[in-house]
Amino acid sequence: MSHSSKSSFLEEAIGLLVQHFGIKRVRAALPEVAIGGDEETQKPPRRSVSCAQKPPRPPVANALESIRGSDPEKHRLLSEFLGHLKNREILPESQDIRLFAQLIGLKDIGGKSRRDMIPALMRFLLEQPTERLRIDLQNAANISEQQRQQGFSVLTDKLLGEK
Amino acid sequence: MAVCVSMINMKGGVGKTTLATQIAWYATRQLDKKVLLVDLDPQANASQSVMSPQTYVTYLDGGGLTVADIFEQFTPTGMASGSPKKLDPLEAIYCRVKYKDGGLLDIVPSRLELSWTLRNPTGKETLLARFVAKVEGRYDLIIIDCSPTDSILTDAAYHCSRYILVPIRAEFLASIGFPLLNRSIRAFQMRHEDKVIEVCGLVFNDFNRRDVKREHRLARKDVHDKATKYGWYVFENDIPHSDSYFRAARDGMPIDRTSGAHHRVKTEFAAFAEEFFGRIGL
Numbered sequence: 467m468s469h470s471s472k473s474s475f476l477e478e479a480i481g482l483l484v485q486h487f488g489i490k491r492v493r494a495a496l497p498e499v500a501i502g503g504d505e506e507t508q509k510p511p512r513r514s515v516s517c518a519q520k521p522p523r524p525p526v527a528n529a530l531e532s533i534r535g536s537d538p539e540k541h542r543l544l545s546e547f548l549g550h551l552k553n554r555e556i557l558p559e560s561q562d563i564r565l566f567a568q569l570i571g572l573k574d575i576g577g578k579s580r581r582d583m584i585p586a587l588m589r590f591l592l593e594q595p596t597e598r599l600r601i602d603l604q605n606a607a608n609i610s611e612q613q614r615q616q617g618f619s620v621l622t623d624k625l626l627g628e629k
Numbered sequence: 630m631a632v633c634v635s636m637i638n639m640k641g642g643v644g645k646t647t648l649a650t651q652i653a654w655y656a657t658r659q660l661d662k663k664v665l666l667v668d669l670d671p672q673a674n675a676s677q678s679v680m681s682p683q684t685y686v687t688y689l690d691g692g693g694l695t696v697a698d699i700f701e702q703f704t705p706t707g708m709a710s711g712s713p714k715k716l717d718p719l720e721a722i723y724c725r726v727k728y729k730d731g732g733l734l735d736i737v738p739s740r741l742e743l744s745w746t747l748r749n750p751t752g753k754e755t756l757l758a759r760f761v762a763k764v765e766g767r768y769d770l771i772i773i774d775c776s777p778t779d780s781i782l783t784d785a786a787y788h789c790s791r792y793i794l795v796p797i798r799a800e801f802l803a804s805i806g807f808p809l810l811n812r813s814i815r816a817f818q819m820r821h822e823d824k825v826i827e828v829c830g831l832v833f834n835d836f837n838r839r840d841v842k843r844e845h846r847l848a849r850k851d852v853h854d855k856a857t858k859y860g861w862y863v864f865e866n867d868i869p870h871s872d873s874y875f876r877a878a879r880d881g882m883p884i885d886r887t888s889g890a891h892h893r894v895k896t897e898f899a900a901f902a903e904e905f906f907g908r909i910g911l
Contacts, residue, residue, distance in 0.1 A: 561888040565880055573658060573728045608683055614879055617682035624686045625741065 526588040533592070540596045544588065547603050551584060562609045563587060569609070570594070570602045631665070631768040632909050633761065634829065635786040635793050639813070640806030641777035643796045644834040646674045647874050649774035652794075653679075654883035655902040657726070657734040662769040662911065664732075665722070667757070668739035669696060669786055670776035671747075676738035678878045679725050689740060694721040697743040699760045700753050700785075718763045735768075743782070750781035758788035770911060777806075779813045787817045792829040792909050795861075796868075799836050799849040807831070807852060811859055829908045830862040832901060838869040862908065866901040869894075 483492050530548065534541045550556040557563045560580040567575040567583075572590045577583045591599060634652075636645040649666060656662040668675040676695075677685050689695075694716065702716040725734040737760075746753060761771060773786045787793075795810060797803055818826065831852065836845065856863050873890035880887060885895045 561880070564886060564888070565882060568726060568882060568886065571726050571728050573730070573732070605684075613683060614681075617677075617879060620682045620686055621677060624689070 526585050529589065529592055537596065540592075540599060543596065543599050543603060544591055547591070547606070548584075548588060551587075556606055558610060562611070566606050566609050569605060631761075631765040631771045632792070632911055633765070633771040633773065633790045634909060635669075635773040635775055635790040636796060637775045637783065637786065637793050637810060638795050638797060638803075638806050639777055639779055639809040640798075640803045643777075643798050643803055643806070644868070644874075645777070645796050646670070646678070646774050647878060648794070648796050648832070648834060648868070649772050650675055650678055651874070651877070651884055651898060652902060652905065653734055653770075653772050655885075655899070656770050656906070656911070657728070657732040658883055658885070659899070659902070660906065660911070661728070661730050661732040663735075663767060665735045665737065665764065665768045665771045667696060667737045667761075667771065667773045667789075669743075669757070669773050669782050670739055671697075671741050671744040672776070673739040673741065673743075674878075675774045676736060676740075678881050679734070679736050680723060680738065681881045685738065688723060688738065693723065693738065695738045695740045695743070696721065696757070697740050697746065699737070700743065700746040700756055702756070704749070716760075718760050721760070722764070733768075747780050747782065754781050754784040755788050757785040761789045779809065783813060784817060787814070787826055788821075788824070790826055792827055794829055794905065795831045796834040797831050797852060799833055799845045799852070801844070801848055804848050804852050804855075808855060811855075828859075828861045829905070830864045831856055832864040832905075833867040835868065835870045835874075864901060864904055864908075866897065866904050868898060868901050 480492070487495075526548070530541060530544055547556070557566055557580075560578065560583060563580060563583045564575060567573075567587060567590075570590070572587065575583050575586050575590075577586065591602070594602065636649045638645060653664045653666045656664045666675060666679060673685070680688065698716055699721055702714065721737050722735045723738055725736055727733045765771060771789070773789060775786050776782055793810075793814065795807065797807060814826065814828070818824065833849065833852075853863055871891065871894040873884060873887050873894050876882075876889065877884045877887040884890055884898050
């Protein structure tokens with residue numbers, strides 16, 4: 467069917483629908499028809515395919531809960547850390563998380579947003595020995611844009627022997 | 630045995646430190662290599678960048694050893710370490726990051742007191758090479774970030790190195806530093822005939838990609854001509870200027886993970902890095 471004949475068929479069909487149901491009902495039904503019937507959207511979204519192939523990962527909260535009995539100290543450290551993380555009291559920007567990941571040896575933290583990165587970060591931390599976690603989590607408190615901007619001042623104070 | 634490469638140019642501000650740190654990051658992250666970065670500049674910029682200013686200051690305040698201690702370990706009144714004592718090489722190494730897949734980035738930090746070594750250099754030029762000999766089995770690559778002067782520190786770097794990488798800017802004064810380097814290397818080789826040392830190449834660095842002015846073209850041609858005369862390789866992949874390198878330095882991050890760094894900047898650096906590692910056989 468040529469492009470012009472397709473257009474005229476479309477106009478004719480819409481005309482019939484409007485005549486039968488009225489313009490308001492046709493307008494209301496259009497979004498649903500568009501989602502279900504469009505050629506582009508008939509293809510399954512890539513995300514849903516990959517989700518179907520991979521078994522769902524347990525939420526971080528579950529993983530954290532699973533170590534409560536076996537490693538209470540690690541559980542405490544990470545639960546507090548996760549709380550601070552969620553409240554943006556620590557590593558407030560996505561770049562901070564990326565930097566922290568580099569610092570602790572997590573090479574490629576997936577995702578662009580902070581929300582996407584937190585589960586990957588927590589899973590990595592869960593695998594770390596508790597002793598190392600103590601040091602790493604302390605360092606996290608020093609990572610922020612504000613801290614980075616103060617770098618110059620920190621160095622000049624050191625060089626000039628000022629506090 | 631590790632391959633040891635020194636970043637040298639007698640001209641300052643040509644991007645030695647930026648290049649040294651980014652090459653170290655690339656080898657660690659992309660090639661999963663074990664890398665030791667030696668900061669041989671009393672200004673300690675590589676240390677401040679890789680460790681972050683706060684960590685660097687904390688490290689010094691905590692009595693962490695530096696490259697200055699390597700040079701001053703036998704000095705009776707060694708001001709960096711207090712009294713003369715034999716240094717445990719591992720105590721002068723700070724681990725920046727260690728990845729699960731084997732990549733490792735360690736650094737021997739520097740400090741301003743390294744400049745004291747320049748005042749009393751007698752008998753110290755091989756101390757760094759002795760240090761490197763003790764630790765090189767732990768690494769695939771050792772990168773030395775040198776200060777922009779021909780001094781005991783440069784000789785110390787020559788003693789350690791198999792290769793020299795020369796970052797250069799396409800401008801008149803920067804190109805003058807380049808024959809000085811040639812002279813310095815030749816003088817060293819005359820004094821140490823058994824030492825094999827090779828310039829693995831010159832890389833044009835930190836230039837404005839849109840700048841095609843006559844001055845730049847002339848400087849670039851001068852460098853090319855001289856490099857050909859000396860038999861020195863000029864890297865095909867340049868590293869154009871990007872403000873993202875400043876941010877990478879401030880954040881202590883590899884360029885490919887630096888926030889806001891343009892894809893083109895990352896690609897250009899990766900192309901250079903691959904060419905560089907091909908040249909040194911890593």
